[in-house]
Amino acid sequence: MAKIFYKVVLTVAFISLLHSAISAAQHRSYIRLNELEFTHLPLDVFIQTLLSLFTIMYAVLHLAGDFKEIKASAELENKSWETFRNIPSFYVFSHRGGKCSPSKASLEESE
Known part of the structure; x- marks a missing residue:
């Protein structure tokens, strides 16, 4: 229910x-047409822009979920030393140990 609320808030803020x-843009074109000097945006446009921006940031923070700590060691504190060496990309299944094994060699000769 809360996610739906923040999605609606985010949509309204983007609009x-x-x-x-x-x-x-309309204010800028009005100034150009009337050949006036541009000094700043009207206050209501400026306030609407800031409120929209802060509302978008607030809604995105609530929709993004849990953040992880910046510290790299925070996630690794719960792991043991054995899990660091357990990397599936380093698994080797077709090595020459099978050729050197006496039981494997006798099975291959009999075939």
Whole structure:
């Protein structure tokens, strides 16, 4: 239920940010048409932009889930030394040990 709420908040905030961008572009074109000097955006557009931005950040933080610690050792503290060496990409199954084994050699000769 909470995720749906934050998704709706995020959508509304993005629409509000898009509206403030369109308002800023319209203000800029109005200034150009009237040959006025651009000093700053209107206060209502500026406030809407900031509120939309902060609302987007708030909603994204709640939708993103749990964050991991920046410290690299925080995740590795619970693992033992044996699990560090257990890397599947280093597994070798077709090695020459089978050729040297007396039981394997006698089975291959009988075939």
